[in-house]
Amino acid sequence: MSGSFPDPFGGRHKGTGGGFPGPGLWDALDQLREGFEQRFSNVGGGGRMARGDVRAAVLALLAEQPMHGYQIIHEIEERSGGSWKPSPGSVYPTLQMLADEGLITATESGGKKTYTITEAGQAEVDASEGKPAPWASSGSGSQDSRTGALPKAGMKLAQAAAAVGRSGSSDQVRQAVEVLDEARRRLYSILAED
Missing domain, CATH: 1.10.10.10 (Winged helix-like DNA-binding domain superfamily/Winged helix DNA-binding domain)
Structure with missing residues (x-):
């Protein structure tokens, strides 16, 4: 089981060793992006109107x-x-x-x-x-809503992370992981504000 890690989307992906996520993580990020697109495409963005x-x-x-x-x-x-x-x-x-x-x-x-x-x-x-x-x-008037800017920003973030994972060096991947960890902490801190 060395070199593998659990996939939050249900499968298992092989790692590349050296403590860096393998291509499976980037596939998972692509799946996350696609999930955002599917979930939010019919609610305020790109979806069907009457x-x-x-x-x-x-x-x-x-x-x-x-x-x-x-x-x-x-x-x-x-x-x-x-x-x-x-x-x-x-x-x-x-x-x-x-x-x-x-x-x-x-x-x-x-x-x-x-x-x-x-x-x-x-x-x-x-x-x-x-x-x-x-x-x-x-939905254009609600770009700050749950169905507007936030899901789109999440998709763009997942795309950028996947691009670094596919094309970046080990050092670039490490830096990207640090940025994502910091972003996650900052997002939770927003919820913690009064």
Whole structure:
């Protein structure tokens, strides 16, 4: 059993000896990152929004200017601070539905469809005036919440630690472990504050 250590995720990984974590630890950190992504991807970040939210977001953006589908996806992601990126599988059917309802029109140029809001679409946008923008309710306004910045920061930390583990020298790995230990202590001290 020398050279192995228990995996907090249920398995066992071989160590590299010399007291430094082996590649299994970095695999575990990758699993942790993936777990964060799965757990928080549907809560305030990158996850599914209700069909009406996609519809409202598309109409709101097209009320500002004509756009093609990719621009709409990118603009929603940008305005939500990265917390909501609708999939093409939700945006393009919504665009087709809105066109069928006469709320937008599509013109094709250079192989891309550009969508423009109609008077009927603008009337629907005007009727929802005063309501928060759909991307504002997707979690972007709560970047300090449990479903915003903290999980994303944890994912980024796990990615950085995994990168050091895969590519760093023994000394760099030791330094990274010290940094992570200090970060853990400081996080617990935040909870201990009054």
